[in-house]
Amino acid sequence: MSKVVGIDLGTTNSLVAYVGPKGPEVIRDSSGDALVPSVVSIGDNGTVYVGREAQRQLLVTPDRAVYSVKRFMGRGIDDVQEDAGLLPFRVGGEPGGVVRIGIADREFTPPEISAFVLRELKHRAEQFFQEQGEFDFEVDRAVITVPAYFNDAQRTATRDAGRLAGLEVLRIISEPTAASLAYGLDKKNRGTIAVYDLGGGTFDISILKVEEGVFEVLATSGDTHLGGDDFDNLVIHLLLRDLELSGHDSTPELVQAIRKAAIHAKQELSEQDETEIRVGPSTALPAGYRRQMTRNEFEELIGPLVERTMAPVRQALADAGLLPKDIDEAVLVGGSTRIPMVRRAVADLFGRTPHSDLNPDEVVALGAAVQADILISGRREMLLLDVTPLSLGIETMGGVVSKIILRNSTIPATGREMFTTGVDNQTAVDVHVLQGERELASDCRSLARFKLRGIPPMPAGLPRIEVRFQIDANGILSVAARELRTGLEQTIEVKPSYGLTDEEVERMLIESFEHAEADFEARLLIDARNEAESVVTATEKHLRRRDFDAIEQELLPGELQRVDEALQALKDAVGATDRDAIQQRTHALNHATKHLAEITMNRSIREALAGKNVKDV
């Protein structure tokens, strides 16, 4: 049986988890790292890099790397101008259409970029299951999380990304509710929980009622444009202003170096009261840059943003009909909740210390894995009842929105609306579907335009066309229509306003197969590099032993020189992209150090047997 996983597809980092015999677990790489940076870069020869490797490329060739792409999912070019200005990659696309991202000579939509990240996670999980000795280690199904406040277009874009990565998306679930599942695992208790989820790019608040294993979301609110990235940007702007004052031009490379330093400073200030921000010397900045920053200074910068999270919290409480004192437990989720100021704000509001027993980076992926397990196993101890975060409506006369499904309705949910014709013998009616809370269509998010066709010719106002809106358990909308007098089902042509049509997704899938060879090559190169690096590290460890002089005595004449040469040759090869050369030289170094390794191992064994006496050798 192939494997199912839960995936947290984050703005900054992504993770994959599964439910094993001991419960849900995050899948780590060989060095124990659970986070895959949500960064994608394209090499000279068109190969695609994802994660840490892409993050390294970002510092060297910023124009060939993409990050924070989650901010562009399901959005139009007109929505993202502000973000696009801060990022080093090209962002374009037709007005009123999906965003296009240009790297090198290729152009991608956000779901395609996210699909690269998802493929990397799929690969990581498959490698893990293979190492576990699983016979069928293929991962072909996943639950993927999205911010609770994601609209229909953003959820659909995420599902498309999963399809493009070769995954059947079992379910799209919201991040705070996933977190609550992970928290609710070993607790049989009941009560009202507030989940405060501040991630890299998005903020969510969800209020849940837990009773008899049913996790019922009462209300949710948020801001899909507020997160740790915004804290970073404030620090980056401050540093850039400093540098501009001292007469430096900012190059994309310098901006990336500063970004890295700013993120580091932010993280340090969660642990200590003061930090030094350091940017190493480079062509654009020959003298480098240093600056002290205190936690107070940082908090003054981010204070207004932290305060901004409180409006959605109050909104969600009001929608749930609750006061802060009615909340039994507050739970913190997302890397940005490590910031002491954020913790204080949540504690002050609810008058209690929030929970953060589970790693805030990992808890969402764990919950997604639990949900995947529920879907596949049919186990019924737990049930998640989520809500739609935004009201759904249609445009009526004069551009006013008529609401059909109200926000915070438990999903799945349905709504109906009757339409008729305005002209005799009219055979088609246009319908504009919107999501949002505002009164005017122009202030809401356009989801799709439909044309109801095939209406039997009748005098104006006589046809009775029932349009049925169904929001499924993923929070994704579908539409069906019927003319009630004749019982005829209507054909509906869906034109998503900011999404991909099925044809586009199909075409991308074919294209991704065409690129698969290059992508496979990239994967092999990374694997070869990793292996080379571990051999280099092992060799250097031998050479640095304190008893190396004694070891050298046992080596054959010229042997040490051969080791040094093989080591240097491999180091040179790792810096380039010739995989064959890396593999050959890894093999050569292994061969050259065989005797050396034997000697050191024998010495270690003798030392261990002889106790402490040999220590001074």
Place this chain on the structure above:
Amino acid sequence: MSPDSIPVRSADTLACRTCGAGAPVDEHFCPNCSRILALGRHGDFFSFLGLPRQLNIDLQELERNFRELSRKFHPDYYYNASPQERLASLERSSYLNDAYRTLKSPAARIEHLLAIEGLPAVQSEGAATGQPANTVPPALLEEVFALNEELDEIREARESGADAASLRKRLETAREPIDRKREEHEAQLEALSTQWDAERDTAAVAQQRRTLEALRTVLLERNYINNLLATIEREVASLGNL
């Protein structure tokens, strides 16, 4: 475009899409093959949730039944089922969520009762456009007339530059009689609800009808009052922007 009225409950049996046997419309699972049934033209949220058709309901029982049925219907548990069952699970869960949301709110509960008892639809609270309906309920004519006059004067005063604090005070004063009316209506709704519950099994049909008509009138007035209060809120908000 008007919202569709809720389909009236049909007494027919329903054919199971899995085994073809007939099942009463109130059943959720086929008595023959025990598979989940497609949703027929149901229409009675009370019976769907296993509750008597009355207006004072036990909210804890409502919640318990909702949770129990959620565990039976939810699409999460039909992932490996046949397409018919998956569709039935989606339909039944959606309907359950609708039913629960409606019965949780006292006003929506009354509206639903009126609909299934065959009275003309009351404009739903949630779908309100924020504008008071065109026809003023006769019982509110006096209050509405006085309020509109005062609002006109306040708007005039605002345009000629009166200070926000005094205008806010006038709005608060104007609000008082409307607030009182609302309290009266809430009390009337409660009394009529209790009356319906007492009469629904015992009283003559004509008497039941009178109670339902009275509920409808008071509910319409109450919705109108809520719109008036929303109008005052908007006026207050516009002062804040000065």
